[in-house]
Amino acid sequence: MYTFITDSGFDLPRNLKLPYDIKILPLRVFVNEKEYEDKVSISSQELYNLELQGYIPTTSLPKPEIIEKTIRESAEESEEVFIITISSKLSNTYDLVKNIAISMNLKNVHVLDSKTACIKQGYVILRAMEQVKNTGKLTQADIDKFEKESLLAFFVPTLEYLYKGGRIGKAKALIGKVLNLKPILTTDSDGEVSTLGTVRSMDSAILTIQNIVNKFIESQKITDDYTVIGAYTIGSMKTHFEKLIQPYKKGLIGVTDIGSAIAAHIGPEAFGIVVGKGVHLE
Incomplete structure (x- = not known):
């Protein structure tokens, strides 16, 4: 069994049938001094409406305790866990997840940088799933290839x-x-x-x-x-x-x-x- 983890910076059509489970680490969104979890406690349309009212949102990393819990549960349930994050040049999510994974010393957890975001991050994840389905393996070199x-x-x-x-x-x-x-x-x-x-x-x-x-x-x-x-x-x-x-x-x-x-x-x-x-x- 394989499990994929990504952050909520990715976007994919909701009706897609995926071959593997995908768990999401919610990025945090702050609007008017209120904190929300992306795709959990605030929807896309709610955020658009707030922006149209003149608010300028900010974002922050997923909560470390959620990252650790998600990784641990996935590592216990799965043969291999592949974590594909939003670009490390756009967010420190990759660095945070990588450091947490290293500290947990789990041999079956692999942290990878998508080098992108949004629907392209979603596309890279689809290619990654295809690769794992065919070979059972996935490396950063593969992710870089899919990005290119x-x-x-x-x-x-x-x-x-x-x-x-x-x-x-x-x-x-x-x-x-x-x-x-x-x-x-x-x-x-x-x-x-x-x-x-x-x-x-x-x-x-x-x-x-x-x-x-x-x-x-x-x-x-x-x-x-x-x-x-x-x-x-x-x-x-x-x-x-x-x-x-x-x-x-x-x-x-x-x-x-x-x-x-x-x-x-x-x-x-x-x-x-x-x-x-x-x-x-x-």
């Missing part, structure tokens, strides 16, 4: 939330530029937020992301076998998202909202997709 064989592209109309949350990464070059430029963002191979380009309108954003995705699919030679996961936030983003996703329906395995811990840093208005080599879990 996929592309995250998402649109946000403002960098305000990333900037105030300290997660601006390599997108910081945009600060101070013309305010009406809107970024198309990704996580790069280092696990940092970076820009794929800037646009001035929603229609331009959709066309630019499609061009980027098309070039990626061609470069990876996965034209006939790719997997796509989509995500968006508030309802007003749905129409734009549906225009974006239309050419990729054959590879689409599901759509999800963006979790509150991620939305705390990108804001309530966003949409995007991850595309990568085809995942086959059945």
Whole structure:
């Protein structure tokens, strides 16, 4: 038996049938001096609504006692435990989990850095499950390969939330530029937020992301076998998202909202997709 653990920085469509149990370490979200557990005591929509009211949320690591309890229970129940965290460049979750796991001295627990977040973290987990199902093994080199064989592209109309949350990464070059430029963002191979380009309108954003995705699919030679996961936030983003996703329906395995811990840093208005080599879990 194998068990997977991840933090709530990942997003996957809720109706996906997974071959292995996945336990979630909830990141903490703070709004107006109140503390919530992501995906436990605050929903995505609740967080979006608070942001639309003008609140700027902050986030923090999962509680150490929850991490330790989850690891211990999983290690006792399972032959191998694979923990795949949000990028270590975006959060200290990886370092915290790694240190706790080392202190517990459990030989069947493996802590791995996804080098990404959100739906791409979800995609990496799917690839990891596929790998374990086929081989029973999983290493950081495998995770790095899955990260390189996929592309995250998402649109946000403002960098305000990333900037105030300290997660601006390599997108910081945009600060101070013309305010009406809107970024198309990704996580790069280092696990940092970076820009794929800037646009001035929603229609331009959709066309630019499609061009980027098309070039990626061609470069990876996965034209006939790719997997796509989509995500968006508030309802007003749905129409734009549906225009974006239309050419990729054959590879689409599901759509999800963006979790509150991620939305705390990108804001309530966003949409995007991850595309990568085809995942086959059945």
